[in-house]
Amino acid sequence: MTRIESGRDLIRAEAIHVALPDRGRRRLFGRTPQVDILRGVDFRIGRGETVGIVGESGSGKTTLGRVLLRLLQPSAGRLYFDGQEITAADQETLRPLRPRMQMIFQNPLSSLNPRHTIGEIVGAPIRAATARAALRDRVATALRRAELGPAYAGRYPHQLSGGERQRVGIARAIVGEPSFILADEIVSGLDVSTQAQILTLLRSLQRDMGLALALIAHDLSVVRVLCDRVVVLWQGRIVEQGTCAQVFAAPRHAYTRRLIAAIPLPEIDDGWFDRPEIDADIDAEA
Amino acid sequence: MVESPGATPRRAALLLRRCVGNYRILGGGSVLLLLVLVALFARQIAPQDPLDQDLIAQLQPPTLAAEGDTAHYLGADSLGRDVLSRLIFGTRVALVVAVIAGPLTALVGTGLGLAAGYLGGWVDVVISRAVDIWSSFPPILLSIMLVALLGTGLTSVLIAIVVIDWTRFCRVVRAEALKQRHMDYVDAALVSGLRPRTILAREILPNILPLCIVLLTMEMGIAIVIEAILSFVGLSISTDMPTWGSMIAEGRQVIYQAPWIMTSALAALLVSILALNMLGDGLKAEFDPVLR
């Protein structure tokens, strides 16, 4: 992994628009009505940068993540990876780029194939391009970096705890020494102590390997631990972005203010329920 | 550093050891093995030639019944042929059909099901509509029509079975493939840069395999039944080679005088199908690591 051309963004997304068929209103004849998931989203991340993508359900954050990795093709807009446009590229063109853009998934159970051993899972991204002996070593190195002993390579996912499985997900993402990692709600299902372990591990890996990291989360506090910048999504649009320090200390958009005001910090705050929140143009359905 | 306690021995060896310990596999498997041996060594085992007619011994009851003797352990049919020998030789037809038609149906059905479930789009639409239309035909009627068209004989029977029953596999495999396609580990494989056919083979297929194995054993049982039905109506293989179905047909006509003919053939059918189902059940339990 080389660090050159620091002036160019690693990933740049311009005016990304994603509309998907509305499954609830599927029709037998004619086109199914589409529902807009992302409306005109601009996003950029440079080498070694850490950005949090924050939003609640329905904000489009998961979809944005999948667009960034080109698992999904946007309906409109442009997407660039390291200067190369990949908006409409087919999977064959994308294949050589794949080792450089990796993902860690939310659900550690469904992101690990139950029939493969941990070794096979972690080795999958580099299997095609690596000789067998070297493969074992690289898998062992990746496991070690994720703080799992080499003996884990022979076990199966169902034999591991949630935290261990998530570490396997991390090992798989770093085994090919990528430039960019998308972490999609990676600590949502974990208890607070395991969450802290995974977050600290990922932070030190990101620093050591100079990874660009985009973290999708619904929890602002988690974003604070890993990211320098944050982007707030609401109903398919970016309503606010900036450094974490800026956004958390002085949020500008009403939705960001509402989001921050809704976070229960572990301290006594008698006025927490009565603090006025601006509900004007944000009408949540709940 | 988290250390994993103890290593895992070779997967294949472990699987084999466990298979032998599972009573379903053991039970079903041994009965099937027995049937295979009977079929292979029919000529040696059968006390008499199945085609040998002995008009003196017409409808002679089995040895253990009142008027039986040791010449015919399970009695004789209306042409004096030894029931036991016919039963033994009937195993051949049943097993040939099971072993050829079963996997063939599985192949066709699984292939189409995987294509429909994984590729989606118009492929899925075409295959799904085909399945729907096909399965709305009454299967027995369809099989009779087919054999009438193709003429009698083993090949026709095999084709008929595949043509009728592939939808069973297709439906189930398609549903499972659809479910698998949406799993995160398929996305993970995409992100890892694997090709679609690699993803299909490495990620999806292994998860579908246990299902296919159970269905296969069930399919083999169904193949035996379909063949029995076809030979019951006289549309199966045209030689004099005895089949359980034709024995049932013959036995039906003399059911009051000689119930043992039909009963023994039915019993043979039942035992084979039960054994196959048990085996399939046991295999499914063993192949599914999550279930353990």
Add this chain to the structure above:
Amino acid sequence: MSERILAIDGLCAALSPRGRSADGAALLRAVSLAVAVGEVHGLVGMSGAGKSLITKAILGILPAGIELTGGSIRFAGNELIGCPEARYRQLLGREIALIPQDPLTALNPSRRIEAQMTDVMRLHLSLTRRAARARALALLRDVRIREPEAVLRRYPHELSGGMRQRVLIAIGFACEPRLIIADEPTTSLDVTVQKEILRLIRDLQRRQNTTLLFVTHDLGVVAKICQRVSVLHAGMILEHGATADIMAAPRHPFTRALFAATPRYDAPAEALAPVPAAVLSEIAGAAQRFDAARRG
């Protein structure tokens, strides 16, 4: 001192003899908990600590392989352990209610909301269908649902997560029970929705002076809604007291570690620390000593 409506004393639970592990590990180890009338009491702990076991023990719905091996649960002075089933059926819903965690599985997907709400009211309050329906509408308004008639006609999957949770809260408060057990009611909700729901629960609780046992893993939620809190790990209550005291100065190393492991958006990233292995092994040691003492 206010009257204690719920008093758990030395409650112990373990796997039933058939499934018991060789070392006789217990699931609950002398859990003691006291909740006064009208109090909101937080039960906080990580997953697997035993929180849902305690709620199930109170409600008399322990799963098949688990049994209570000691202690008592007194509700308004009456002992619940060993209580005949008929008596339990009288209590549940009417005097003790549950607000469950997962709105998706807690509501029957094949029945409309109206049916599910009126069921419990007609059973315990002997209301006619019309009266129950009127009461259901009133309850839905109480939980701030804007179009109650429309919601009554819907099926659970047609409502959002927040709406379903409101329905569950309405069902919980329906018969004006004396004690409500809220089992992680906001865990699956967006944070803005969570605040609304917490506010709602607090308001309803104050209005009816219901006692609330609030189970959660989130220290922040405890700080905002609970007056007292008990900290649970490995089936043992490690610390308990007034929320204000515990927030200001937690005494047990595990409680302190829990705070340190909770990320805060207003704290530097480096402040985050997982629960130290030393703390966990100390607790594990105490647990083993407890198990050994019980055996010997």
